[in-house]
Amino acid sequence: MEVVSLVNGCSGNTAGKVIICKAAVAWGPGEPLVIEQVRVDPPQKMEVRVKILFTSICHTDLSAWKGENESQRAYPRIFGHEAVGIVESVGEGVTEVAAGDHVIPLFNGECGVCRCCKNPNTNSCEKLGVDPTKSTMILDGKTRFTTADERRQPIYHFLNTSTFSEFTVLDSACVVKIDSEAPIKKMTLLSCGLSTGVGAAWNTANVEAGSTVAIFGLGAVGLAVAEGARARGASKIIGVDVNPQKSIIGKQLGITDFINPRDSDKPVHEKIMEITDGGVDYSFECVGNLEVLRTAFLSTYIGYGTTIMLGIHTSPKLLPLHPMELFSGRKVVASVFGGFKGRTQLPHFAKQCMEGVVKLDEFITHELPFDKINDAFQLLMDGKSLRCLLQI
Template structure:
């Protein structure tokens, strides 16, 4: 669409459009007509073109990840800027952008640190579901509706803070590039940035969904010689092997703990392990699967609310490293455009992770595919 259409026809006006609303947990999303307010200062209103369905969205729906409801979920989107509020300088109407849950304000302690990427303006760890001014831009049936993680991509139009909006190449394919907003960088960056996987190493990936698949691609790109994939859903194994997994294990097929199986397979434990599921048991198993002296375990999965990780501290005293990774340790406004450029130059393989595409109105079907394990990443098209 032309820049003129975005900047003149709807700018400054309330837009009525369709959105998928989570009125409560443990229930299907409801396609509703919503009103989307114009952006305020420092904000951007975006026409959403595509959105991935992420496991974190499912955690919200099943109640394990607590956020205020009702809300418009979705945090892995690609779109086109429709209008901007005052003091927005990095994007303009007509720009192609990624919609990312993690902001980069470039002013806080984390943003100013060379290695920090957890911007202090995030709405991830204690989500309140509102814009930074404490209000929302969404209304449905006269009721205010929360956003989610500062993004809300399950809607034809959304409003975000400029600090979470990333301008990308004008030629980027909008029907695919949305997964570069979360799933791909989260997994790929966990391998190449957080763990810094080395050539010839052995890696273990717990969970072979969208994020776990991106971890596999990162391990492969870094030169790992053996990649062991762990999942209880064997439907994922064929795709995992195509991406680079060398050994696929179903923990339910063994009479001993999977970490013991891995220790026996690798003699001394893996060099690098990754947890991309989000349960306490698999986090401990991942830690205990890596080499006691120099193994690195990276936690990526989102654990249920108020859960506590418990393990023998001697597991670390021997030299293991346990760490977390958020969006692959990428500084989103600085680094994600470069990731998109590498995708455009075919230096990274993103498309192989996309197994299904559905029209937005079939969003509940997309969640069914996710829960069944039949898809790696499902893309919604608007």
């Protein structure tokens, strides 16, 4: 098979050829990512090869890179799932997108034919839903990445996307076409963080005008929840975080009250009950901590309060709830990708973002070249960034 190298800026017709390009390869848990040459195979049947333009890092990438869940440890691996790009070529049978289309990768795919995809009450997909343990393509169980040296060592995929690469191959169910007039750099946010948070407020909770909200953890997802609640007209949006700096950016994105648990000996849920005369209508747990989840649950109003869980829980411990507590009327639900069906609903959400329904600029706190990806990881670990865009 013909090979074309893009590492030194070479270009031309690449369809049907192996591409040699740059990628950030993880060789082991917690090890610095290495920018090196990789081979990217052409897309096979019902697959798409995408030229990634911008990618960013979220806490799911961080926890996977750290190796916090042993079942996810497949190395070498190309992480990354939040990005935007242009279709380079498509495989046999692909009709939804074509070369040149602007697309967003979807870590939570939508095949459109399984029982879940046909059900309007879920955005799960039986074939290409979220599966951090999956590390190969669904067609043949093989990878489309290999090392560029003579070993041709397989490099594993991540979350259906693997966006820390100049080119990546995805199942066609894991890409969605967006308007070519959309600000492509900002559209990176829609492939994970912004959609997850705003969608949790809009789709999972269905926050109403005048309702009250508490958000535990003001990272990018938590702040996106706040922005979604603000856009829906929530009367009170309480942000909870141990980082006092989050109160500043939080107030730009709808937070009306800020609580730092370290500033008082009084339990956070009691403070929230005081502020809201008995509890909030909706609480959102965006940390991935069981104690925080329980506090979020206790912060909702008895009878109808709903807690939406967005944080990733890597611990094997079970929910900190007694079954009888649910008889009070309070509920706990989880939200994946904000309840959005990616290929069906994301184009409309992108248009809403273009129209200014929700803010985008405030979420992009840093921009770095791709070869500074380890610096971007450090910014996230230090709590200094919401989203650091990496231009590839």
